[in-house]
Amino acid sequence: MTIPLQVIKILKIGLSLKRGLFIRKRVMITFAVAEIQELIRKKRYRDLKESISEFLPADVVQILRSLDTSERLLIFRLLPKDLAALVFAELGPEEKRELLDIFTEEQIRKILEEMDPDDRTELFDELPAIIVKKLLRLLSPPDREIAYDLMKYPEHSAGRIMTPEFVDIKTHITAEEAIQHIRRTGPDKETIYYAYIIDANRKLLGITSLKDLLIADPQIKVEDIMQKEVISVQTLDDQEDIARIIQRYNLLAVPVVDSEHRLVGIITVDDIIDVIEEEDTEDFHRMAAMEAPADSYLNTGFFTMLFKRFPWLLALLVTSTLTSNILEHYAPVMQMVVALAFFIPMLCDTGGNAGTQASTIVIRGLAVGDISLKDTLKILTRESLTGITLGATLGIFGVIRAMLVQNSDPFLWVTVGVALAATVLAGNVAGALLPLLAKIVKIDPAVMAGPFITTIVDLTSLFIYFELAKRILMPH
Amino acid sequence: MTIPLQVIKILKIGLSLKRGLFIRKRVMITFAVAEIQELIRKKRYRDLKESISEFLPADVVQILRSLDTSERLLIFRLLPKDLAALVFAELGPEEKRELLDIFTEEQIRKILEEMDPDDRTELFDELPAIIVKKLLRLLSPPDREIAYDLMKYPEHSAGRIMTPEFVDIKTHITAEEAIQHIRRTGPDKETIYYAYIIDANRKLLGITSLKDLLIADPQIKVEDIMQKEVISVQTLDDQEDIARIIQRYNLLAVPVVDSEHRLVGIITVDDIIDVIEEEDTEDFHRMAAMEAPADSYLNTGFFTMLFKRFPWLLALLVTSTLTSNILEHYAPVMQMVVALAFFIPMLCDTGGNAGTQASTIVIRGLAVGDISLKDTLKILTRESLTGITLGATLGIFGVIRAMLVQNSDPFLWVTVGVALAATVLAGNVAGALLPLLAKIVKIDPAVMAGPFITTIVDLTSLFIYFELAKRILMPH
Structure with missing residues (x-):
């Protein structure tokens, strides 16, 4: 499909108005892709290079996803090397591996060289050890040392996600000098x-923002405004805590210090947003x-996904x-009053839902840090009361439903109502208690969610139900 | 409880080492509270004022939460007014209301005056209309106009969460002049x-970062580097899209423009992190x-929480x-083969889990934008295949379990196995399909999660199970 460039431009303006943000974005990318494919077809590589260099890294990523492998390789060759490194860092794990397979060694070296140290650590985390070893050999000795330093910290720790590329200054310089230093090294x-x-031992003494430096009297010493x-x-702090x-x-950004309080790196807010998304995504999945999966749904293989679930x-x-x-x-109880079986799913579902x-x-x-283990008693008291209230109310509906069964016995009504109330109470207390217990024994509380709770509560509720039935219903 | 200040300081240093980040924070706050209560008791208000002014807003919030109402009021009187406004903005909705009830009109006026426009909008959103009306009267006419302007945008839209306090510059000035302008107005x-x-009509022409301004030649025109x-x-864009x-x-930060592309505000990353947390929290709850609740668990009333659930x-x-x-x-089928009932919870649970x-x-x-409606067909194909694979495998375990029932019939084994497989397939497809359907009809997809799916799948699976039983099991 070829669309004359002028038409593309007009459509671009017309369509970008008055639409949802992501629809506007998608339209923009669609036209950019058409434009780029047109330029590739016409072999207008200089225009192509100019055009692609104007995009932001995240947009280039979107464009690359719409191109085929040979086009993708061509674009990577034409990208300015700093942009190429940023684009590469933004790709998903699978996409990175695919490109590493087809890049020449020289291309890989250039991209690695330009990447930020924290993006490099992330890349190495995503790759099998054997490939990482090869890539490390392509780095310059100082970069390799930085990479080794960062990778020695445990996964999800501050050390593992920080970058050593921060601005450090000495105490005695003036605000003006600090700004000049930032201009030079920035x-x-x-x-x-x-x-x-x-200080001289790299211990962190204070912090100042560029805003404060700019607003301050240029001759003031930084130690007086820091x-x-x-x-x-x-x-060694956990990335989730750092996000909070x-x-x-x-x-x-937040500075990272070692056990001697020496400044060794910083973690910036853009990386932290990714941490928050990643941690929440992990919780959403664990709770189900x-x-x-490490990658997006569409980039995760069928069997990989299957083994995350099975x-x-x-x-x-x-x-x-x-x-x-x-x-x-x-079974003997059920055999006598088959109507008991009618309420098994309803009981189990409702207890599971609570x-x-x-x-x-x-x-x-x-x-999110709204509650902590010290609130355990308060939570359990409150959720017991909640369970009783919810159980009592829903129990009444259980009774009403049981009354609708043909030729049913008032003792069945009571059994269903009481069992439903007890199940809701048990479900509610188990639901509140188990994540707290998990936290105490250092298991991820997110595991103690719906599916697990439901299974546990089923056992409890069936036991309560049939014991009640035996005692209330059977003697009559 | 009174602890000598020296002891506090020594303990502070000792305990702050080698602990989890939040334990260190909590220790720090605990000692700060002890110190502050000591100063209050001794009526050393000048020291108190000095001490409390050194804390960051979020720490003051933590400290306030450990004090009683009269102490809290005292601290608020002693806080410098800019810090007081920041602290107030960081409080939860219930805490804000409590303070507004006991503050004098003059105190409220001072705090409102110092608050950022976006924090003010958030405050007004959290309060009942009648209180907002009163508060608006306390604002200066220009501030009141800004407040009205922001509040006219729909909830969760860019307009509602933006602030008009950004740096704008004209095209023709130099980098040096731009920096001077920032120094003055910053x-x-x-x-x-x-x-x-x-431009002259406030239309957004370009953007430059302070970093680029600092690094650029001071005499270059901003239009050449923007x-x-x-x-x-x-x-009108949605806050969730803006977060992405x-x-x-x-x-x-991201600039917000009106329909004429005039710059009207900005949204900063710190507010967006709160949006991400809020949106994820909403999803977590909807999916359950x-x-x-609008506030934290411990700040939400018993009945408020109950009505979010019941x-x-x-x-x-x-x-x-x-x-x-x-x-x-x-019932007649179950009456004949009571063993059928044994597998009802297992069937329902497993279908619900898938x-x-x-x-x-x-x-x-x-x-998170990894998938969109255009992927519907791909998702459904894949999840059907996944459902078949998972169903077939789990079905075998169902057969094995059925074989363990005393005196059971091979036809029961087949019924259980096939029903389990069909249930898992049905659950998987319904689970994938319903959130997509919800998205199409503009319902929050998060509603189509575990509990809802489980209830739907129960109906399907019981129907499949007993129909199979009737056809396979009964004739024999």
């Missing part, structure tokens, strides 16, 4: 909007009883077969 | 790290079949009673 830094003040109470994190710190204090389903199925044991045990709600409240509360 | 701006270039392809959003834009392009539980219970109808219909997994994958994929 281009290579991850952010220039904070300058970190360190903030001494610095919010910093340690190399950045959010709580509205920071653009599966592992989160083991959890199987474990839950095995646990769930215990319900069959309970029911087999109570448990899913309670566990979600607690898991999310723990994740 | 203190009142939400961010000074981007300067927006506008980036003309500006990532901007429109006043900021994340995708790694921005510190409840509404997310209507959903009741709706699901009512839907779930349909399972009783199905079972009542098949559905929960599939729906979570699709809901989260839609939320």
Whole structure:
């Protein structure tokens, strides 16, 4: 399909108005792709180079996704090398691997060289060890040393996601000198909007923002305007905690210090947004009883995805077969009053739903830091009361439903109502308690969510139901 | 409890080492609170004022939460007014209301005056209309006009969360002049790290970062260094989309333009992090079949929380009673082969679990923009295949479990196995399909998650199970 460039431009303006943000974006990308394919077809490589260089990295990523492999390679050859490195860093794990397979060694070397150290660590984390080893050999000795340094920190720790490219200044210089220093060294830094003040041993003494430096009297010493109470994190701190710190204090970056309080890196807010998304995505999947894939849905292979799901389903199925044991045990009761069986799914569902709600409240509360283990007693008291209230109310509906069964006995009504109330209470308390227990024994609380709670609550509720039936219903 | 200040200081240093980030923070806050209470008790108000002024807003919030109402009021009187406004803005809705009730009119006026326009909009959103009306009267006429302007945009739109406090410059000035302009006007701006270039009609022409201005030749015109392809959003764009834009392009702020492309505000990354957390929290709760409370768990009243949960539980219970109808219909079948009942919870659970997994994958994929409606066919094909694979494998385990029932018939084994496979397939397809359908009809896809899917799948699976039983099992 070829569209004359003028038409493209007119359509571009017309269509970009008055639409949802992402529809406008998609239209823009669609036309950019058409334009680029047109330029490739006409072999107008100089125009192509100029055109592609004007896009932002995230847009180039979108454009690349619409091109075929040979076109993609061509674009990468034409991209200015700093843009190429940024674009490469923004790609998904699978897309990166695909390109590494077809790039020449020289191309890989150039891109690696231009990448930020934190983006390089991320890349190495995504690749098998054997490829990482090869790539490390392509780095210059100083870059290789930085890469080794960062990779020695545990996954998801501050050290692993930080970059050593920050602005550091000495105490005795003036605001004016600090600004000059930033001008000179700024281009290579991850952010220039904070300058970190360190002593001769690289210990972090204070922090100042570029805003404060600009607004201050140019002759004032930085030590007189720096903030001494610095919010910093340690190399081994967890990335989820760091995200909460950045959010709580509205920071653009946070300094990372080692155990001697020496400044070793910074973590910037744009990386932290990715951490928040990644951690929430992990929780969403865990709470649905599966592992989160490392890549997007469409970039994750069929079998990879299957293996994120199957083991959890199987474990839950095995646990769930215990319900069959309970029911087999109570078969004589059911045989006598078959109507008892009518309410099994309703009981199990409702208990599971109450448990899913309670566990979600607690898991999310723990994740965002609204609640902590010291609130355990308060939460359990409150969720017990909630369980009783919800159970009592829903129990009445259970009774009403049981009354609708043909020729049913008032003792069945009571059994269903009481069992439903007890199930809701049990589900609610289990839902609130289990994530807290998990937190105590250092398991991810997100595992103790809907599917797991439902399976546990099923066992409890069936037991309660049939014991009640035996005691209330059977004697009559 | 009084602790000598020296002891506090020593303990502070000792305990702050080698602990988790939030434990260190909590220790710090605990000691700060002890110190402040000590100063209050000794009526050393000058020291208190000095001490409290040194904390960051988020820390003051934490400290306030540990104090009683009269202490809290005292601290607010002693806080410098800019800090007081920042602290107030960081509080939860309930905490804000509590303070507004006890503040004098003059105190409220001072705090409102100092607050950023976007924080003010947020405050007004959290309060009942009658209180907002009173507060608006306390604002100066220009501030009141800004407040009205922002509040006329719909909730969750760019206009509603933006602030008009940005740096704008004209095209013809030099980089040096632009920096001087930023120095002068910077203190009142939400961010000074981007300067927006506008024409005489306030139309957005380009953007430049303070970094680029600093690094550029001081005499160069800003129009020669500005980036003309500006990532901007429109006043009516949804905050969730804006969050994705900021994340995708790694921005510190995004400009907001009206339908005439005039620059009317900016949205900064710190507010966007809150949007991401808020939107994810909403999804977590919706996916557990409840509404997310506006405030933290501990600040949400018992009955408020109950009413976020009860209507959903009741709706699901009512839907779930349909399972009783199905079972009542098949009572004769169950009466003949009571062992059929043994597998009801296992069937329902497993179908629900597969559905929960599939729906979570699709809901989260839609939320982060990994998948969109145009992928519908691909998703359904893939999830059908996944459902068949998972169903076939899990079905075998179902057969094995059925074989363990005493005196059971091979026809029961087949019924259970086939029903389990069919249920998993149905659950998987429903889980993938329903969130997509919701998106098409503009319902939040997050509603089509675990609890809802489980209830729907129960109906399907019981129907399949007993129909199979009737056809396979009964004739023998």
